[in-house]
Amino acid sequence: MVADPLSQVFSALADPTRRDIVARLAVADATVGELAAPYDVTVQAVSKHLKVLEDAGLVSRSREAQRRPVHLEAEVFDLMxxxxxxxxxxxxxxxxxxxxxxxxxxxxxxxxxxxxxxxxP
Known part of the structure; x- marks a missing residue:
């Protein structure tokens, strides 16, 4: 069962690591490797977090030559x-x-x- 978009966004942001990733992406786009650097987790673990954020519409990925930056989709915050x-x-x-x-x-x-x-009384 697919949750409504607002529930997906709040669910995605329930995790502190994902909230931190969103905060970092608010400053600048970054690759998965760049996003994984400050955490004591694998790039694969950060990729899973990004997948949750992507499914909620909070981030998107693009291709710039060999680089695949992750971009914050700020419009989703309008819904919230x-x-x-x-x-x-x-x-x-x-x-x-x-x-x-x-x-x-x-x-x-x-x-x-x-x-x-x-x-x-």
Whole structure:
């Protein structure tokens, strides 16, 4: 079963090594060997990480003579950003409404009023 694109992206980025690879590719394209250099893993292991990122649409590979650079596909981040932004706006609206309710409450019934602590109900 193939996951939806957003789930694939979040799943691919769940791994810290893949997140680090994405961060490095945000600076510049690199070959698999260049990406593998700082890790204590084989080039094959990094290639597997790149395959996951590629399947999620986060990276692509091209050919430049003998070189096969890996390129970050930044457009995929738009999908994530739109999803995150939607829920961020909803959460902010809920907090704004809560702020309005708390602001309109009389001072003597506010939950943070210390004069009510210890007094009988």
């Amino acid at each position: 950003t739109k999803w995150i932004e939607r829920y961020r706006r909803q959460a902010e609206e809920r907090y704004r409404r809560l702020d309005d309710v708390l602001r309109d409450m009389p001072d003597d019934v506010r939950p943070d009023n210390p004069s009510q602590e210890g007094s009988p």
